[in-house]
Amino acid sequence: MPLITASKTWNIPPPNLDLGRRLAQEIGVSPILAQILINRGIKNKKQGQDFLEMSLKRLHDPFQLKDMDLAVDRIRKARQKKERILIYGDYDVDGITSIALLQNTLIRLGHEVVHYIPHRIHDGYGLNQSVGKIARDRQAKLFISVDCGISAIREVDILNKAGVDVIVIDHHEPTGEQLPQAVAVVDPKRRDCTYPFKELAAVGLVMKLCQALEGVFVEDNLDLVALGTIADVVPLIGENRAIVKQGLRHIAQTTKVGLSALMEITKLSGKKIRPSTVGFILGPRLNATGRMDTAKRSLELLMSTDWQDALRLAAELDQFNQRRQKIQRSMINSAVDLVEKEVNFKEHRVIVVSQPGWHKGVLGIVASRIAEKYSRPAIVISLDAGIGSASARSVEGFHLVEALEHCASLLVEFGGHRLAAGLTIEEANIELFKKHINDFAKKIFPAAGLETAIEIDCEIPLRTAQDGLFQELALLEPYGEGNRVPLFCTCGLEVKGPPQVRARDTLKFWVTDGQTVLPVVGFGMGRYADMLAPAAKVDIVYQIDLNEWNGISSIQLKLKDIRSGDRSIN
Numbered sequence: 001m002p003l004i005t006a007s008k009t010w011n012i013p014p015p016n017l018d019l020g021r022r023l024a025q026e027i028g029v030s031p032i033l034a035q036i037l038i039n040r041g042i043k044n045k046k047q048g049q050d051f052l053e054m055s056l057k058r059l060h061d062p063f064q065l066k067d068m069d070l071a072v073d074r075i076r077k078a079r080q081k082k083e084r085i086l087i088y089g090d091y092d093v094d095g096i097t098s099i100a101l102l103q104n105t106l107i108r109l110g111h112e113v114v115h116y117i118p119h120r121i122h123d124g125y126g127l128n129q130s131v132g133k134i135a136r137d138r139q140a141k142l143f144i145s146v147d148c149g150i151s152a153i154r155e156v157d158i159l160n161k162a163g164v165d166v167i168v169i170d171h172h173e174p175t176g177e178q179l180p181q182a183v184a185v186v187d188p189k190r191r192d193c194t195y196p197f198k199e200l201a202a203v204g205l206v207m208k209l210c211q212a213l214e215g216v217f218v219e220d221n222l223d224l225v226a227l228g229t230i231a232d233v234v235p236l237i238g239e240n241r242a243i244v245k246q247g248l249r250h251i252a253q254t255t256k257v258g259l260s261a262l263m264e265i266t267k268l269s270g271k272k273i274r275p276s277t278v279g280f281i282l283g284p285r286l287n288a289t290g291r292m293d294t295a296k297r298s299l300e301l302l303m304s305t306d307w308q309d310a311l312r313l314a315a316e317l318d319q320f321n322q323r324r325q326k327i328q329r330s331m332i333n334s335a336v337d338l339v340e341k342e343v344n345f346k347e348h349r350v351i352v353v354s355q356p357g358w359h360k361g362v363l364g365i366v367a368s369r370i371a372e373k374y375s376r377p378a379i380v381i382s383l384d385a386g387i388g389s390a391s392a393r394s395v396e397g398f399h400l401v402e403a404l405e406h407c408a409s410l411l412v413e414f415g416g417h418r419l420a421a422g423l424t425i426e427e428a429n430i431e432l433f434k435k436h437i438n439d440f441a442k443k444i445f446p447a448a449g450l451e452t453a454i455e456i457d458c459e460i461p462l463r464t465a466q467d468g469l470f471q472e473l474a475l476l477e478p479y480g481e482g483n484r485v486p487l488f489c490t491c492g493l494e495v496k497g498p499p500q501v502r503a504r505d506t507l508k509f510w511v512t513d514g515q516t517v518l519p520v521v522g523f524g525m526g527r528y529a530d531m532l533a534p535a536a537k538v539d540i541v542y543q544i545d546l547n548e549w550n551g552i553s554s555i556q557l558k559l560k561d562i563r564s565g566d567r568s569i570n
Contacts, residue, residue: 203228235482291361
């Protein structure tokens, strides 16, 4: 049989036995779980307890955020003067949950509130130069931007000149040294903000603002906060862990009519809600209207109080999502074709592809798929009348905003996070932009080939991968960005029986160490079937998973990588 070569480099941190034993004893967990905590940067009992407990009592004081006091004072002044407030938000899930939460809270506090969501295609991301007219038309004297605004220097000046005060609530990286000249700029990523946790989503910051305004923490709103936090793929560490851990329970038990209707349509009512439920079922449907048309329907759903109306809106979101999936498949195929034709993988560390007519609402998804497929940053540009609108997605070790700042002279505008960004560029500058960003990337990735790695938590005996460890691993949930599902490897295992290839190219086989026998499932890995034979020796990287079928639960290993091997561990 041919040798099986691992598709990625296996990185296994050397175990810290002394610290692991101490943490295991102090926290009351197994040495394996202690080592996983160490791998996530936890070095003492308090950090370990904070990570595992995720109590809402550990949330920080909202007034530790720079300018929070100024924002609260100006909003309270608006109520006293009976001024209308305009909330201007982004069109993604983080943006619409931010609008829904803030508008509901302000109305409850006696404010007159209206909102505006820009159209992704017609208006583009964030504030635009029509903001003065938008505020005047709605007779607003206070303008609050949520999930956008940190880079809107000109647009805030336009509002100031129109006699409208501005509060910016944003979580994106500021570009350059200058901040908008707003009454308050609440962003933990601004350089002079000493707030202890920097990774809140916009809806998390809105939650902080609402808490500061009301003087109490309204736990019932955690369903919206968890939705936006998970959907925006912010790291599930620190405060975000507590928000999501408690928020998932509130999603499952939500009293919000619109969210209940969406769960009814997607057959989630009564089921356990996990981050993956939001990431793959709820989030895409809430995002779909903003991608395909306008996010107003999604916001209407989240704010709906009528069951029949909510069911209608939820069904519309489901239909929009089906349209999005069809367009997405077509664009991914055409983008991959372009990559294969145009990209020199020995020279290009960053993939940049462009094409007229690509739907702007799906660019981010396509960029994610390209970055994942080729294990390098990807920028996907839709061209229209000489102007390119783009979404960018990165890989670990490459900070997109820093890279775009290096190319700022070639861009009309840009903004975003370390791993995700958006930009506008003139078509004439695209080739030079490719060169500049790849020159920058060569400093980060000197080698021509970006070798991908798989981060493994522990090497363990097969007998350890049983029910007890699976149950204990639940203490680490919720999983997500910044807190990935633990991965293990076991070497020198024997394949027991012939492998099977099932639906959707799913590989299934059994392995044994001579005492324990467990099934292994590799999704999309049917190509390995012909390389496996009974009694062959293999090393595997896997996630410990639970297979539930016909009311029976059993442990299975979800395969992440495999290689031929003949060594074993004790």
